[in-house]
Amino acid sequence: MGIWAIGDLHLSGAAPKPMDIFGPHWLDHWAKIRTFWQQHIHAEDTVLLAGDHSWAMRLADALCDLEEIALLPGKKVLIRGNHDYWWDTVTKVNQVAPSGLVAIQADFTAVEDFAVCGTRGWLCPGPQKLSAQDMKIYQRELCRLEMALTKAQSAGYTDLIALLHYPPVNELHQASGFTELLARYQVKHCIYGHLHGVSPQNAFEGYHNGTYYHLVACDYLDFAPKRIL
Numbered sequence: 001m002g003i004w005a006i007g008d009l010h011l012s013g014a015a016p017k018p019m020d021i022f023g024p025h026w027l028d029h030w031a032k033i034r035t036f037w038q039q040h041i042h043a044e045d046t047v048l049l050a051g052d053h054s055w056a057m058r059l060a061d062a063l064c065d066l067e068e069i070a071l072l073p074g075k076k077v078l079i080r081g082n083h084d085y086w087w088d089t090v091t092k093v094n095q096v097a098p099s100g101l102v103a104i105q106a107d108f109t110a111v112e113d114f115a116v117c118g119t120r121g122w123l124c125p126g127p128q129k130l131s132a133q134d135m136k137i138y139q140r141e142l143c144r145l146e147m148a149l150t151k152a153q154s155a156g157y158t159d160l161i162a163l164l165h166y167p168p169v170n171e172l173h174q175a176s177g178f179t180e181l182l183a184r185y186q187v188k189h190c191i192y193g194h195l196h197g198v199s200p201q202n203a204f205e206g207y208h209n210g211t212y213y214h215l216v217a218c219d220y221l222d223f224a225p226k227r228i229l
Helices: 029-040 059-070 090-096 132-154 177-184
Strands: 003-006 046-049 075-078 101-103 107-111 114-118 159-163 189-192 206-208 211-215
Touching: 059 090, 059 101, 075 107, 090 101, 107 132, 114 132, 132 159, 132 177, 177 211
Parallel strands: 003 046, 046 075, 075 101, 114 159, 159 189, 189 211
Antiparallel strands: 107 114, 206 211
């Protein structure tokens, strides 16, 4: 059993959107991801998907993209990204999601001995003061992450993985409510996406206060899922 992660697939089966408008490295990006996935990931593995799965605006239109993902090997765990406008409620997503896909929000799902705890996250306070609305969403997402972590611990899990879409720090990599929660609950790994065009020297990655942080936006990974465990 292996645990892998990747984010920001940005599929567009219902209304194709060429991704190479964001740079030539995005040309046929889904084919690159799919080829690596089929060669390295197996049915008994799990892939954590860190949001921004589809450009669709409605759940019905996103289904073809979810089905594309479902055809690939392994169990898939999804959280919502900021561009997943098709994501109505987590309950509705799970009601129609193809077999092998599970969506989580403010909750966890078990992967062998690990509990994967998920929520979208949000912008973190920093040098530029957040608006009142952004602070409200930030606080709500902190509550959702703590709810997921608490549920996992109450169920007896001690090996925790946090799956976010937004980075858990601001642009200066300063501590936040998210990093405080991850340290307090002794989370082993934090996986996040959202950031594009980030160079390795500018990424917030590696061990910090006992948690290993992974940036898994697909272009950062050169369109190859990263093995976490």
